[in-house]
Amino acid sequence: MQVALDSELAFYRQMVDSINDYEVVRLDETGTVRTWHEGAERLYGYQAREIVGRPMSVVYTEDEIRDGRPGFDMRTAAENGQCVTEGYRVRKDGSQFWASVTLTPIRGAGGTLYGYVRVTRDHTERREQELEMRAVERMLDAITDYEVIRLDADGMIRSWSPGAERLKQYTAEEVIGHHVSMFRLEEDIHNGLPERELASAARIGRLESEGWRLRKDGSRFWASTIVSPINDESGELTGYVSVGRDLSEKRAQEQLVQRQQEEILELSTPVIQVWDKVLVLPIIGTLDSARAARLTEGLLERIAVEQAEVAILDVSGVPAVDTEVAQHLLKTVEAARLMGAVSVLSGVRPETAQAIVHLGIDLGTLRSRSNLKEALQLALTLVGAAPILAAATGV
Amino acid sequence: MRMGDNLIVMLQGDLEDGTVEQVEREVTEEVARTQAKGALIDVSGLSVVDSFVARIISRIAAMIRLLGSEATIVGIQPAVALTLVELGVPLKHVATALNAEQGMARLQGRSRERA
Numbered sequence: 001m002q003v004a005l006d007s008e009l010a011f012y013r014q015m016v017d018s019i020n021d022y023e024v025v026r027l028d029e030t031g032t033v034r035t036w037h038e039g040a041e042r043l044y045g046y047q048a049r050e051i052v053g054r055p056m057s058v059v060y061t062e063d064e065i066r067d068g069r070p071g072f073d074m075r076t077a078a079e080n081g082q083c084v085t086e087g088y089r090v091r092k093d094g095s096q097f098w099a100s101v102t103l104t105p106i107r108g109a110g111g112t113l114y115g116y117v118r119v120t121r122d123h124t125e126r127r128e129q130e131l132e133m134r135a136v137e138r139m140l141d142a143i144t145d146y147e148v149i150r151l152d153a154d155g156m157i158r159s160w161s162p163g164a165e166r167l168k169q170y171t172a173e174e175v176i177g178h179h180v181s182m183f184r185l186e187e188d189i190h191n192g193l194p195e196r197e198l199a200s201a202a203r204i205g206r207l208e209s210e211g212w213r214l215r216k217d218g219s220r221f222w223a224s225t226i227v228s229p230i231n232d233e234s235g236e237l238t239g240y241v242s243v244g245r246d247l248s249e250k251r252a253q254e255q256l257v258q259r260q261q262e263e264i265l266e267l268s269t270p271v272i273q274v275w276d277k278v279l280v281l282p283i284i285g286t287l288d289s290a291r292a293a294r295l296t297e298g299l300l301e302r303i304a305v306e307q308a309e310v311a312i313l314d315v316s317g318v319p320a321v322d323t324e325v326a327q328h329l330l331k332t333v334e335a336a337r338l339m340g341a342v343s344v345l346s347g348v349r350p351e352t353a354q355a356i357v358h359l360g361i362d363l364g365t366l367r368s369r370s371n372l373k374e375a376l377q378l379a380l381t382l383v384g385a386a387p388i389l390a391a392a393t394g395v
Numbered sequence: 396m397r398m399g400d401n402l403i404v405m406l407q408g409d410l411e412d413g414t415v416e417q418v419e420r421e422v423t424e425e426v427a428r429t430q431a432k433g434a435l436i437d438v439s440g441l442s443v444v445d446s447f448v449a450r451i452i453s454r455i456a457a458m459i460r461l462l463g464s465e466a467t468i469v470g471i472q473p474a475v476a477l478t479l480v481e482l483g484v485p486l487k488h489v490a491t492a493l494n495a496e497q498g499m500a501r502l503q504g505r506s507r508e509r510a
Contacts (some may be wrong), residue, residue, distance in 0.1 A: 021416075161431050200495065297473065297475065297477070300473030300476055301473050303473070303493070304472065304493075305474050307497075307499070308492065308493075309493065331480045331481070334480045335476035335477050335479070335480045336476070337491060338468070338471045338475075338476040338479055338480070338491050339471045339472075339473065339476045339491065339493060340471070340491040340492040340493035340494075340497060340498070341493065371442065
């Protein structure tokens with residue numbers, strides 16, 4: 001019987017000795033270390049003769065010893081049957097590592113406390129990963145101008161961020177587990193747009209898009225979104241990360257700029273009715289093709305509306321007339337003539353005259369006066385007497 | 396349509412090869428028959444033209460002139476005017492007017508000149 005027990009004990013010791021990654025040691029009921037082994041040595045740096053017989057508190061930090069942690073842990077283990085803690089433990093050389101420690105009481109038949117088994121494991125790596133992850137989480141939480149959402153492979157929302165909450169007004173509980181299309185317009189959902197976007201993000205590796213998104217209160221905002229697929233080591237798609245941003249302000253600004261440009265264009269090509277059936281188009285500043293086209297359209301529309309018979313094109317305010325602009329002016333004159341209106345140029349500069357003639361364009365019925373005053377006199381004569389007007393058409 | 400010494404020809408809707416020849420025949424016959432001094436071609440019903448329609452307008456104007464009558468095109472819309480200029484359709488020597496009323500006035504003015 002004794003032999004069997006001894007061999008059992010030897011076998012047991014062998015087993016414990018073969019554990020390299022863990023510390024598995026026995027403490028007596030006062031917390032004094034009673035056994036030691038290779039795994040424990042590797043972890044704490046002590047050899048058996050240096051530690052057996054010393055209190056277990058040796059490996060606690062000074063702060064914890066001051067707070068009475070060793071005694072507290074033992075009492076907790078004795079009362080609850082186990083005490084699991086995580087914290088820094090001190091090696092022989094004074095360095096520390098993040099340890100997960102389990103303290104389990106050993107009791108005799110009558111419930112008498114004989115001692116404890118302490119199991120320690122080095123979790124430094126896991127701790128670092130945890131801290132890393134927490135740092136990433138905190139970083140994501142600090143981003144409030146952008147939303148960062150994680151989706152699973154089916155497009156279901158798996159994580160939410162304060163930025164997302166600020167942008168879309170939903171809390172995490174309200175959205176996690178729902179499909180990401182819950183923020184989309186009905187017509188987009190109807191057209192299958194959200195699914196198509198995810199699919200192409202998975203295919204291309206990244207999808208950038210702009211579009212309307214809905215807030216919780218039903219209002220919409222113009223968002224820019226970048227969706228990137230998340231793949232595991234084997235390349236299998238496991239989900240997506242979606243980063244979004246409110247572009248409403250930028251869009252509003254763009255629209256404002258565009259509207260202002262249109263207004264400036266409008267202002268820069270005014271058509272003035274100076275007399276019954278007489279229009280004046282004072283052209284000031286440089287003419288580019290966009291402005292020239294606008295000018296022509298504006299003039300022709302006004303001729304139709306006012307049933308104008310004479311249009312005066314005052315070019316005295318144009319610094320330079322190149323061949324392209326000259327051509328455009330003559331086209332305007334011809335288009336006005338087709339509509340039945342006579343055009344009078346005024347304020348043509350010497351260089352402009354040269355440019356127009358060098359174009360070799362048939363001036364036809366084109367009339368010109370040196371300044372606006374004389375052009376106006378001619379115009380009034382033209383609308384004042386029909387026979388002269390008929391002659392003016394040159395037919 | 397006849398008005399005094401003058402004719403008014405209304406062009407509108409879709410002009411196709413078949414209808415064009417018919418229009419040309421009717422206009423020339425009518426001008427010759429009535430010995431009209433002038434003819435107004437009213438195109439205010441056309442909001443868009445292509446080169447084909449533009450050539451037809453030009454052709455009808457030329458036919459009327461050959462018959463010893465004065466042709467005036469009236470009611471060219473702004474967009475049409477722009478298209479005609481861009482296409483470079485030879486309408487340089489065709490008289491134009493804003494509307495039928497003004498066109499009539501111009502025709503009468505010219506006929507007085509001739510007289």
